[in-house]
Amino acid sequence: MHLTQIRLIVDDFAGTAEFYRTVVGLEPQVADPAPPYIAFKPALGSSLCLHERGDLDAMLGELLRPGRGDTAMVSLRVDDLTGYLDDITARGAEIAAGPVVFGDRIRCAYLRDPEGNLVEIQQWLTARSGEPVPPAS
Incomplete structure (x- = not known):
């Protein structure tokens, strides 16, 4: 498994992106961050990403908590989503939504x-690069 990112769920996408770019000093993955999503990729470690709340809310609906309930999301990458979901549901996990494709x-x-x-x-x-997808583990 690969921890791909810590994702902040934000209402003020532009202001938060500007904060992480100019105040914290992280470089965004693309030159002009635009909603609904941007990744800041430091030289070492996982990414810090922003995802606009409205976009996730439209996709996930009732899964997102209203108001300021959900402000962060942990993202983990696996090689075989279907197989992994089968494994974790057998161990007691309850899948709340998905699979969905972005x-x-x-x-x-x-x-x-x-x-x-x-x-x-x-x-x-x-x-994103067009290169083969690297293994998650």
């Missing part, structure tokens, strides 16, 4: 940990 790049499912935190399990279908 564009043609990522297939995801969602669950909550015992504290109620939102967890996204990803399977990369294609790499």
